[in-house]
Amino acid sequence: MKRIVLLGPPGVGKGTQAERISDKYGIPHISTGDIFRANMKQGTPLGKLAKEYIEKGLLVPDDVTCGMVWDRLAEEDCKAGYLLDGFPRTVYQAEQLDAHLKAVGQDPQDITVLNIQAPTQTLIERATGRRICKDCGKSYHTVYTPPKTEGICDVCGGELRIRPDDALETVQNRLKVYEDQTSPLIEYYRTTDRLADIDGCQAIDGVFGQICALLGEKP
Numbered sequence: 308m309k310r311i312v313l314l315g316p317p318g319v320g321k322g323t324q325a326e327r328i329s330d331k332y333g334i335p336h337i338s339t340g341d342i343f344r345a346n347m348k349q350g351t352p353l354g355k356l357a358k359e360y361i362e363k364g365l366l367v368p369d370d371v372t373c374g375m376v377w378d379r380l381a382e383e384d385c386k387a388g389y390l391l392d393g394f395p396r397t398v399y400q401a402e403q404l405d406a407h408l409k410a411v412g413q414d415p416q417d418i419t420v421l422n423i424q425a426p427t428q429t430l431i432e433r434a435t436g437r438r439i440c441k442d443c444g445k446s447y448h449t450v451y452t453p454p455k456t457e458g459i460c461d462v463c464g465g466e467l468r469i470r471p472d473d474a475l476e477t478v479q480n481r482l483k484v485y486e487d488q489t490s491p492l493i494e495y496y497r498t499t500d501r502l503a504d505i506d507g508c509q510a511i512d513g514v515f516g517q518i519c520a521l522l523g524e525k526p
């Protein structure tokens with residue numbers, strides 16, 4: 308049983324590692340950012356609300372975010388484990404998660420928290436080079452993982468776009484929000500003995516290797 312929380316600042320490569328962990332261990336990848344973006348694309352009330360915060364680089368209010376996550380964790384595919392990406396983002400959300408897990412009969416200490424780290428300058432370069440396919444959502448990077456043809460998705464031929472929240476000013480703001488609000492979360496998990504530090508400056512395979520060594524080879 309793998310119940311994992313993935314932590315790391317914007318641009319550290321969390322999404323890429325999350326996909327790999329999810330494939331290898333057969334657990335759903337639950338990204339709060341992805342769920343918000345899907346709702347924004349569909350124009351749902353949740354999406355409209357979230358858009359106001361996301362485009363300013365601010366966090367969506369806790370009650371909205373937590374409610375959405377509890378609903379997702381109650382789904383059938385989460386019974387055998389799950390990978391949370393982008394949640395919790397604050398100590399308050401982490402405390403709420405612990406309380407929620409207890410309430411549904413899961414031990415909060417069973418969670419493994421992977422903390423992927425990298426210096427700020429590296430993060431800015433990574434985030435501002437990110438491109439996302441407007442049709443299938445696959446992500447690329449102009450330097451690290453470019454598509455075969457510039458601006459075009461290898462998988463579906465869709466146009467590659469910069470996410471509005473990857474613009475330089477927004478990225479800097481998101482890093483500051485991360486520093487202010489999420490860094491204390493790292494201490495919260497460290498002091499409760501659930502944190503494992505991962506070196507995010509390695510190549511993608513190196514980061515994944517370190518994660519697998521920690522989680523164990525077998526699902």
Ligand code: AMP
Pocket residue numbers: 317339340341343360361364365366367368372392393394395396400472481
């Ligand atoms: P991400 O793709 O994880 O970087 O998330 C994109 C944006 O969605 C963030 O900058 C926040 O505005 C919002 N968001 C994602 N997860 C959370 C969360 N746990 N709490 C509040 N806002 C969130």
